[in-house]
Each structure stands twice: as C-alpha cells, then as structure tokens.
Amino acid sequence: MTADAFLQRQGEIARAPSGIIAEGRHYYALRVFYEDTDAAGIVYYANYLRFIERARTEMMRLLGYEHSALRDATGINWTVRRCEIDYFKPARLDDALIVDSTIRTLGGASLDIEQVVRKAETVLVAATLKLACMRSDGRPARLPGGLRESLSRVANAPIPPQSTRKSPAH
Amino acid sequence: MTADAFLQRQGEIARAPSGIIAEGRHYYALRVFYEDTDAAGIVYYANYLRFIERARTEMMRLLGYEHSALRDATGINWTVRRCEIDYFKPARLDDALIVDSTIRTLGGASLDIEQVVRKAETVLVAATLKLACMRSDGRPARLPGGLRESLSRVANAPIPPQSTRKSPAH
Amino acid sequence: MTADAFLQRQGEIARAPSGIIAEGRHYYALRVFYEDTDAAGIVYYANYLRFIERARTEMMRLLGYEHSALRDATGINWTVRRCEIDYFKPARLDDALIVDSTIRTLGGASLDIEQVVRKAETVLVAATLKLACMRSDGRPARLPGGLRESLSRVANAPIPPQSTRKSPAH
Amino acid sequence: MTADAFLQRQGEIARAPSGIIAEGRHYYALRVFYEDTDAAGIVYYANYLRFIERARTEMMRLLGYEHSALRDATGINWTVRRCEIDYFKPARLDDALIVDSTIRTLGGASLDIEQVVRKAETVLVAATLKLACMRSDGRPARLPGGLRESLSRVANAPIPPQSTRKSPAH
Numbered sequence A, B, C, D: 001m002t003a004d005a006f007l008q009r010q011g012e013i014a015r016a017p018s019g020i021i022a023e024g025r026h027y028y029a030l031r032v033f034y035e036d037t038d039a040a041g042i043v044y045y046a047n048y049l050r051f052i053e054r055a056r057t058e059m060m061r062l063l064g065y066e067h068s069a070l071r072d073a074t075g076i077n078w079t080v081r082r083c084e085i086d087y088f089k090p091a092r093l094d095d096a097l098i099v100d101s102t103i104r105t106l107g108g109a110s111l112d113i114e115q116v117v118r119k120a121e122t123v124l125v126a127a128t129l130k131l132a133c134m135r136s137d138g139r140p141a142r143l144p145g146g147l148r149e150s151l152s153r154v155a156n157a158p159i160p161p162q163s164t165r166k167s168p169a170h
Helices: A003-008 A010-015 A047-062 A067-074 A145-154 B003-008 B010-014 B047-062 B067-074 B145-154 C003-008 C010-015 C047-062 C067-074 C145-154 D003-008 D010-015 D047-062 D067-074 D145-154
Strands: A020-022 A025-031 A076-087 A096-106 A110-119 A122-135 B020-022 B025-031 B076-087 B096-106 B110-119 B122-135 C020-022 C025-031 C076-087 C096-106 C110-119 C122-135 D020-022 D025-031 D076-087 D096-106 D110-119 D122-135
Touching (some): A003 A010, A010 A025, A025 A047, A047 A076, A047 A110, B020 B047, B047 B096, B047 B110, B047 B122, B067 B076, B096 B145, C003 C010, C020 C047, C025 C047, C047 C067, C047 C076, C047 C096, C047 C110, C047 D025, D003 D010, D010 D025, D010 D096, D020 D047, D047 D067, D047 D096, D047 D110
Antiparallel strands (some): A096 A110, A110 A122, B020 B025, B025 B096, B076 B122, B110 B122, C020 C025, C096 C110, C110 C122, D020 D025, D025 D096, D076 D122, D110 D122
C-alpha cells in the first residue's frame, strides 16, 4: 500500500478486530494504554513485542489458524527463535498504532517475518523475527500444509512449494 | 441489555474500537493473547485489571475525555483508590471477552464504577472500583463539569447535580 | 514486628531471596523497575497484584511448597477467588518495597491472606485475598495436610485443626 | 568466571539484591513467577526483555548511577535503540535464572551491551542491545564522565578515553 492508501484505510483497519490483509501484508490496529507506558512517558521497550505478537495472532486467526485450535488439533505451538528490533521513535499514551506484517521467507519448519509499528505514516519500531513450529515435547514440527498455502497471502513474494527435504527434527 | 440483545450485538461491539454505549452501560470487546495467560493455562489474575482499565479508557475516549488530552488541558489524572474483584471462572487463550461498565455513584471528586468481564453470556470476573481525579501534585481534584454530565450516559441511574460542597482537597 | 524492628531488618529481608518469616508474618523485598511504572510516573495499579503474588510464591517456597512441585506432585494449583485492594500512596521508580503477608483464616480448601506493601514504614497498598486450591479440572481441592501445618507459621493466630467437613467439591 | 566458579557463586549472587560484579561482568539473579509465563507453560518471549532490563538497572545502581537519581540530577534517561535476541531454550515456572551482562563497546553517547540469561550453566537466551543516553526532549546526550569510568568495571575490555568528537546531538 502507498502511504496515502494506508492513511485512508486506517479507520477500516481499526474497525476490523483481526485487522485486514492487503497486497501481501497484514495490518492490525491497536491503542497505547497506561499499562503499555512507563515512567519515562513512553511505551516500555518490551511491550512492542507484545504488540507484534498480537498482530501475528490476529493474522493467523484471519488465515483460519487460531493458536489454540492449531495446538488442540495438531499439538503444534509457534515459538520465537530470534528477534531483531530497532526502536526509532517512541509511542506515547493514547497513540493509535498500526502493526504491518509480512513474511519474508518460509522454510519447512520456520519462517521469517518482518513487522513494522507505525503511527500514521511514521515508522516507530521495526522488527524481524524467526518463528518455528514446535511440538509439545519441544522438537521442531513441519508447518501444516494448508497453513503453508494460506501464509502466501501475507508474503511479499511468491512462496515456493514445500521442498521434500526432511524437517530439522529428523 | 438483555442477554439476547447482548449476544446479538457482540460483533458490533468488537468492530467498534472504543466500544459502544447502550442503556447506561459501556461495552468493550477484547481478545485473550498469549501475553495475558500464565502457565496454569488461564488469564493471570492481575491482567483483568489491565482489561478493565482499557475499557475505562475507551469509555472516556468515547465520551470525549481522552486521558492524555484531559491531563494536558487540566493537569488531572484518574487514579484508582480501591478495587474489589471476584474471579468466578477463568478466561483462556483466544477467548473473545466483553467488558461491561457502568457508574454506580458519582461524587464531587470520585466515582464508583462496576465492571464485569463476560465470555458470551457467562460472567467470568466482576469488579467494583473507586476512582478519583488527582492533580499532578497528588491532591484530589473535582471532576471537570462537562465530564460530569457526559458520565451520566454510562450511569445506570440519574446522576444528581453536583453539590456545592467543597471538594475533599479543601 | 514493631516499626523499628522492621526498619532494622529491611536489609536482611532484601538479602533473603525468598524473604523471611518472623512473628507469624512473611516479609519479602522488591524493587520498582521501569516495567512496573506507567506514564503517570507511578506503579501501574495492576502491578501490585504481581508484587503480592511474588511474595505469596516465595512464602510457599520458604515453607517447602513450591508451586511447580506442588502441581507436579498433587495436580493442585492455587487460584485467587477474590481480591480487595486499597491504594493509599503510589510507589515510584527505584523504590525499595516490602510485602508483608499473613494468613487470617484457613479453611479446608481455601484461605484468606492479608498483604501489605510498604515503603519504609509507610503503607502504600493493602490487600486481602481469598485463595483456593484447585485441581487441574477446575474443581476445588483440600489443602494438603502438611501444607496446612506449615501455613500456621505465617498465620497471626493459631490455626484450628482441619474440620472433618467435606470439601466444597463433594 | 568459569562455569564452576559461576555455579559455586550462584547462592551469593541470589543474596545480593543488586547482583555482583566480577571479572568485567555483572551477575544478577531472578526467579520465574506465574506473571512471567504463558499458556505454553514457558516464559513469554517479551518478558526476557523485562529480565535483562532489571539486570541493567541493578548494574547501574551498583555502579552508583540509579536511574531516577541520574534523571533527577541530569535530565538523562537511558533508551534502547536496538535489540537482537536469540531464544535457545525456554525458562519455566520457578526456574532460578542468572542474567550475566557485559559492555562490548562504549561510545560517546551510546554503548553496546551483551546480556545472557542462564539456568545453571545452560544458556537460555542471549541478547545484544544498543543503549543511548537521551535528554528529556528526546535528543541524545553524552554519557556523564563519572559514569563512563564506572562502566569500565563491567566491560570485558579496556574502555578507551572518551574522544573529543561532539555527541551526535550537535
């Protein structure tokens, strides 16, 4: 989306409880509450990780893969392996923020996702995370096939068909 | 609202970023994320206080009294003096909850608010709080006049005109 | 403990990772970090519930009943049924606080505990909670016998022997 | 510290409310409470950022530069510019953890710090952060001179004298 299109659609995003998907990206709106801020008057640095996790959860829900349903059906949980996060400008109490997420690469048992937190057109925080599917015993699990296809809706490039390589658990 | 009316309007509530006001109550929707749960598989008990604070914040925003604007214009912050909270049933990951709030009594510098957290028609948690307006130096402040009138929209009984008693700060 | 004795022992309490038990009360020290504060410059109201839960956890650990060990051995978790909390004065960044806890009444499957958060001799927050033992299926469970006896060390009055009434689960 | 020395000193670290400094590193102990865990039974990923911030705060306190005192005296706050964090193994309820911190590079207005979270000798999480000193107006500030010298106690290599380059704010 161009910056103009994004600003025009901000109200629409805020009214969609799970956000919207457009042009290979997921957009999710949230507000900054007192609980998110600290005595420096700004959002506490760990809380952006809560914000972007909410966005990932709602993206998955929109794709039909709610966390608890996935866990109950397959025993698989998402786990974060790595996170790189840059803090450019602080968010403050009552700010209306948008988290914009897109998948960069999709492996057999993991994916890289880029997530940007914006206030209007200003980027406040940008993060890149490596997520993996994990079984309840802690071992890596392959991404379920249907999920894999659904994820291409929030990827900024075509996602290649899953290779026949074995998953890292084997 | 009757239970039926409430259930029918749940989608509408979820799509209203600041919730809705109906029949003297404010209704606000939220989701349970991983950040809200604990190792017992349920929402951690302190986090319901975050949920109900979000609801109060959005209620005030809907009434035209955003926290940060009120603070910047008048130097007044809301503060919680007392909270009684009953935990009936636990909320779990991915639950869609509604916080339903109504003001019970409105004093010169404080108010009592009742807040109930529901999953569909089931009451999970019920809280009563005493809130006060506070100046930046920590002394109590009278509720601004316009706010006082606005609050009658979310009170379940007519709110009497403000008495001419002096505020507790004097 | 008298106020003087308390102040003299504050350093000792801070150096005891699980706090100390003296004269029927448990004392636990903690610091206020940025994560605990909000944009009003004070500790966010829900976070006192985190503070007092840490104190209860360390009290139980000191008595030999660590949460995870109790759960793994008996399937029992502690659950909060009700909390009444008064906020008298705010805590701020870097404050050194003491949580002082004592059991008021001990039933067959629940107990009432009083917890006070102090900064030096000043009471900031006072809470009373009803806690119950719960099985993993959500039904109430009797307090294990040995735990019952241990708890008398942190009760401010003799705890009567457990009655032969059946637990509320039956 | 060798792994053996570290394990032998774990009790000592736990009894030091602000941790200890040894061989150019700061060691700080903490416990995992229910508040830190999530419904997957492990510590929620954002909460390690809370843990390592507590360690940084106590390290600064030990060096004589408490956050609130620094802010009140100089108007300077610490701010996180960037964080890279790897999650190797999860921590669980009641785990006793040690955060081990050391400064890698020290610039005129910023520093790079490495922080590792361990359970006994096992590394659970490793993070590298860029921190900067910031004035209340959001502009970068030079590290106060005395602080600069003190920080060499927790650096794993000699810290060169501050250059005469102007700070990025000028």
